[in-house]
Amino acid sequence: MSMVIAPSILSADFARLGEEVNTVLAGGADWIHFDVMDGHYVPNLTIGPPVLASLRKVTTAPIDVHLMVEPVDLLVEMFANAGANLISFHPEASRHVDRTVELIRSKGCQAGLVLNPATPLSVLDWVLPKLDLVLLMTVNPGFGGQAFIEGMLPKIAATRRLIEESGRDIRLQVDGGVTVKNIGRVAKAGADTFVAGSAIFGSSDYAATIKAMRAEIDAAFQVAA
Ligand SMILES: O=C(CO)[C@H](O)[C@H](O)COP(=O)(O)O
Numbered sequence: 173m174s175m176v177i178a179p180s181i182l183s184a185d186f187a188r189l190g191e192e193v194n195t196v197l198a199g200g201a202d203w204i205h206f207d208v209m210d211g212h213y214v215p216n217l218t219i220g221p222p223v224l225a226s227l228r229k230v231t232t233a234p235i236d237v238h239l240m241v242e243p244v245d246l247l248v249e250m251f252a253n254a255g256a257n258l259i260s261f262h263p264e265a266s267r268h269v270d271r272t273v274e275l276i277r278s279k280g281c282q283a284g285l286v287l288n289p290a291t292p293l294s295v296l297d298w299v300l301p302k303l304d305l306v307l308l309m310t311v312n313p314g315f316g317g318q319a320f321i322e323g324m325l326p327k328i329a330a331t332r333r334l335i336e337e338s339g340r341d342i343r344l345q346v347d348g349g350v351t352v353k354n355i356g357r358v359a360k361a362g363a364d365t366f367v368a369g370s371a372i373f374g375s376s377d378y379a380a381t382i383k384a385m386r387a388e389i390d391a392a393f394q395v396a397a
């Protein structure tokens with residue numbers, strides 16, 4: 173599976189969002205990660221469907237919507253109509269997880285389930301085969317710029333094993349505190365899709381940071397001579 177880098181626009185300059193998105197894509201990013209916070213499920217408030225619809229006009233790149241909202245279902249259709257390619261949600265925020273997955277797919281989007289640091293992998297039981305992506309949070313959701321929780325590395329590895337056992341083409345995305353310094357370890361543990369907000373948008377050269385991230389991922393898989 174290809175390695176995907178998805179910059180989180182949470183750390184972009186919102187006054188110049190279209191430009192920021194095109195700069196990271198020109199700099200080698202694969203997807204755009206769009207964080208939606210409702211001030212209820214998480215203690216922060218961000219952006220909604222009209223912003224996504226505007227971005228959709230300036231790029232054809234996949235836009236991966238991370239919903240940190242409760243309840244979820246009401247917003248799925250709005251984000252699908254606004255141009256989301258993939259919609260991920262937190263199981264605690266949906267009363268009927270399987271129904272929400274089906275709803276996302278019925279709107280023509282790929283579906284992802286997000287596990288907070290303390291959420292057990294057992295939430296994937298019975299629903300994993302229907303997912304296109306599992307998102308493991310490596311910080312507590314709500315804010316960019318937090319430190320990566322090192323204790324999540326074995327959880328990434330355990331999730332990778334579950335995906336392998338399922339025999340399905342499911343992406344394993346990691347979100348929170350991913351940097352040039354730790355991305356190699358995150359990849360080695362089993363992730364294939366990497367969200368990075370502050371590490372990319374907080375750097376002076378987005379393309380150079382993305383290139384350095386890819387080099388670290390490649391290096392992690394090189395066998396020591
Ligand atoms: O979902 C998120 C926070 O809830 C963000 O995607 C995440 O925190 C990215 O920011 P950073 O790379 O700066 O940690």
Ligand SMILES: [Fe+2]
Pocket residue numbers: 180205206207238347367
């Ligand atoms: Fe996110």
